[in-house]
Amino acid sequence: MKLSEFIYKNFIFIDVQADSKKNVFKILGNIFSKKNKDLSSLIIDKLNERERLGSTSVGNGIAIPHTKVDGIKETQVIFLKLKNGVDFSASDGKKIDLIFSIIAPENSESDHLLILSSISNFIRKKEKVDRLRGSATINEIQFLFSKI
Secondary structure (H helix, E strand, C coil), X not given: CCHHHCCCHHHEEEEECCCCHHHHHHHXXXXXXXXXXXXXXXXXXXXXXXXXXXXXXXXXXXECCEEEECCCCCCEEEEEEEEEEECCCCCCCCCEEEEEEEEEECCCCCHHHHHHHHHHHHHCCHHHHHHHHHCCCHHHHHHHHHHC
């Protein structure tokens, strides 16, 4: 499954300014809930709740914050490329600058796991992550996601 099949152009953000993990979650909550403002605080709370279970950092400056939320109809994925790294309490000690966030419906069973698997396959390849970090535009990132 190519990343472009679930990370759409309007959900790719570059040069995002954030100074903390909590600030990243606020940004994600606001993006995810543009159509439904009431969901913003719920998404932020759920992301924080999930993060308290353990860091969603997967190493090499990448995090995959994810949660399930009642009130959304389909799984949504946002990609953020941060302007500066943020501390996510990563086991390798690296600051996070690439974020793939997955918000799934509460009753979701498998689609978020397929998405997580696809993201994991992508980020496992150093040259792909290097190309992602070197991408300067949303179009470049979208192209990279569509080819791999």
